[in-house]
Amino acid sequence: MITKEEIRVKQDLAEQLYAIRKHLHRHPELSFQEFSTCAYIVSILEEWGIPFTRIGETGIFVDIIGENGEGPHIGIRADIDALPVQEKTDLPFSSLNGGVMHACGHDGHTTILLGTVKQLYQNKYLLSGRVRCIFQPGEEADGAAQQLIDSGVLENPDVDAMLALHLWPHLPHGTIGVKYGAITASCDDFIITIEGKGGHSARPHQSVDAITICSQILHALPTLVTKSSSPVEPVVVHVGKIQGGTASNVVADKVVLEGTTRAVTREARKRLESQIIELSENIAKAFGGKASIRYIESHPPVINNDLVTQALEASAIEILGPGKVVHLKEPSMGADDFGSFAERVPSTYFRLGTAQEGKPIYDLHHPQFEFHESIIPVGIEIFTYAILTRLQKGVEKSC
Template sequence: MMKHVRVSLELEAKLVSIRQHLHKHPELSFQEFQTQQFIISILNEWSIPFKRIGETGVFVDIVGEHGEGPHIGIRADIDALPIQEKTELSFASVYPGVMHACGHDGHTTILLGTIYQLYHNRSLLSGRVRCVFQPGEEVDGAAHQLIQLGVLENPKVDEMLALHLWPHLPHGTVGIKYGAITASCDDFRIEIKGKGGHSARPHQGVDAIMIGGHILQAIPTLVTKTTNPVEPVVIHVGKIYGGAASNVVADTVLLEGTTRAVTRETRATLKHQLTELSERITEAFGGKAYVFYEESHPPVINDESVTKVVEESARKLLGDEQVVMLKEPSMGADDFGAFAEVVPSTYFRLGTALSHQPVYDLHHPQFTFDDSILSIGVDLFTSIVLKTLQKGGKSQ
């Protein structure tokens, strides 16, 4: 018979104080030194051992007392955003221009609560749970760095879990998606080299602005004519600059943007197609194109078996009416995809929208959530782990 573990009123109050402290003291990516020390102080207060990883990361291994079993990882991101907060909360950010506008204060708090619950119930568990506080999710390469530092090794982690607070679902509902749940996000820069000249004699120059216009018109065909029409793809140019004067033929133009895809195959294809398109159009007009492509976050592709455990746990804990099967992936990105490329993983949503309060999207200066979501998140992670690792659970 499986035991059910729920957040106590005492722990619930502690979680609220933790979240409010984190929200009040946000730190940007890879600058989370105070955040790291605060996480460590809570773990020390609870007499829970931990290890540092990288400059600002922390992880905790909870070893079950029933011997060998699966090794489950849980990730929480801990960094904040360069946004001026406008929530007017009593615990609003004390740092001008820095804010927890993406719910990472909630993610960190939920993982701390999960650690408390699992550590004090480790007598129920087989296997191991590795709880990772990851810095730098809002910038490139953070998850990859932790993987290179061995966060999935010694011993090997078999699967990874993560949640994200989500203002597009009702408070306390769980959003589940099999397969791709977020897109990749890669940055590109197209440098077009033409030949400068006077606008009175345009035939003597090679107009980089004109070439840039043709590339801008052609880019949408990579979505409409070269990719599967039922597969979501985004190619967005967000910045264009070039030219020095109204009567001068511009010799250089720069286009900058992003590509997004929900399969690894299309992600790789877009890079090749965008490069080839830009080079051929530019060469046709006598210029030269240089395409610089920076791969950032891979898509988060949820493993079927791991996702099924999350779905079943959520239904049992919260009821079928609180579980929403997401119809389509978000074209936003999360570097949790780096973990999902290495081990079977799943990433799910936890709704925060309250009907009597205005809803603000992630990265909005007024984004916030009700602290009652914290206990739901802890109970959810705890039940997922217990389903897999508890003696008498599915792994036994």
């Protein structure tokens, strides 16, 4: 069995990875525009002599085939896209692309996966089965993970389990956060178009006021959280945009509401959709108007599989020590499209802490978000050790 000392990231590789991270951070690209990022990843893999496969316009995956007999097919996902954020970190390797920034740590995720590819490829004589390392575009957009799945990234051969991490500024640097069950919420959007009948405010009885209907819907939507959902199950219903009306003395004939929902179970996610549609239509009808609802499914919740999570947690404890592995008390109501992978294969998604003592904490998507590069080897060692020890035995035998 491989020891934790054997998978430690050597200093020369670490220095190369730090340079890779700086390059990625300097040259961020938005979702589905990661052409230079993709070309750079390809250039690194070619330099290392590691075969790869292109998928879609900017996606890449690497299959590392073990030389130690048959075994499971494990997948690892890293997201490669950046955000439309103007960087304000003053780092010497700050973004050179105005208005675009790696404000969510995807430059770190990509670098960690590249390092994991190198480590696993060098140790494939110890590996049973195979590992598919997926560099995924478009995580910050809708449907990117699902597009890769539809393109067959989980097939030929079928992937048996998936892993992913996310840098997390709310845990101390080098700490691993694990969560059984839901770790992130679903994220769906809705657009409610309310149609009334326009008229003059002096004669309101001849009109149907879309703004009045809108106010009633706004008043009722929170009851889907407070009265229609379990008080111990987190859900969110939020309206963030309203457009309607033309003048102070005109009865509005149309109002459009735009909002989002979050849920940590598949059942609550579907329930919110049907409730929002039914509530809006019925309120509009009661006031003599009409409501049309466009409900846009985006990301499912990320629900961690117990066995894969146990394998990851046990491996992290052996690598870092028990004091460095934290059980997260509650899910994040943020979303990640890794949920599309987790819906199909047993998976775990964990947090890798980046908070440094004495330094201010900036949340994900903040223009001053940053992390220290020394976290990169930690992520690589967790992935490598979990795969080469427990997970290559098969998920059902991993613990």
